[in-house]
Amino acid sequence: MTFRNSILALLLVIMSSLSLLSCSDDPNIFRVDYSAAPDPIDLNGVIPDTLANGILMYQIEEGREGFGPVNSRDIVYMRFTIWRDNGRGNIRDSSYRNQNEEYILVDVELSPATINTGNYFPKMVSGLKERSFHAAIVPPALTGLPDSIRYDIDIDRVYERIEF
Numbered sequence: 001m002t003f004r005n006s007i008l009a010l011l012l013v014i015m016s017s018l019s020l021l022s023c024s025d026d027p028n029i030f031r032v033d034y035s036a037a038p039d040p041i042d043l044n045g046v047i048p049d050t051l052a053n054g055i056l057m058y059q060i061e062e063g064r065e066g067f068g069p070v071n072s073r074d075i076v077y078m079r080f081t082i083w084r085d086n087g088r089g090n091i092r093d094s095s096y097r098n099q100n101e102e103y104i105l106v107d108v109e110l111s112p113a114t115i116n117t118g119n120y121f122p123k124m125v126s127g128l129k130e131r132s133f134h135a136a137i138v139p140p141a142l143t144g145l146p147d148s149i150r151y152d153i154d155i156d157r158v159y160e161r162i163e164f
Helices: 005-021 112-116 119-126
Strands: 056-061 073-082 093-095 105-106 132-138 148-160
Touching: 119 132, 119 148
Parallel strands: none
Antiparallel strands: 056 132, 073 093, 073 105, 073 148, 132 148
């Protein structure tokens, strides 16, 4: 393929993409909808465990012994919501994105929660059991933000990653 043909092919792809995007009637085509995310669980009266890195872990539902507990190399069916300002601010990310209410498959080591928030997510979920629900408060010293980040984590199933 010559340089000229490469440029023409690239222009064709760009023009096709733009024409497909312009067909939408929704002015907010790239907007993410978190309206299906439940409100943060009330943590009053729940005594947290403090992890070595300062994260506060609140156990809401203990869960059961299944395959788990979770380790940083597992794949987990879970639902989560990440809140700014200790659960009182905007949603930063959620598995409830765009009306999804199903559990999603998350590779703990490679999840967006791990990539977007530093490397504390795998350490935070390590040791959690199947069918458990936890809330976690991550202090600003770990987030690099001016406020805390709150995670609501609902774990359904744990699967061991198989390496080939």
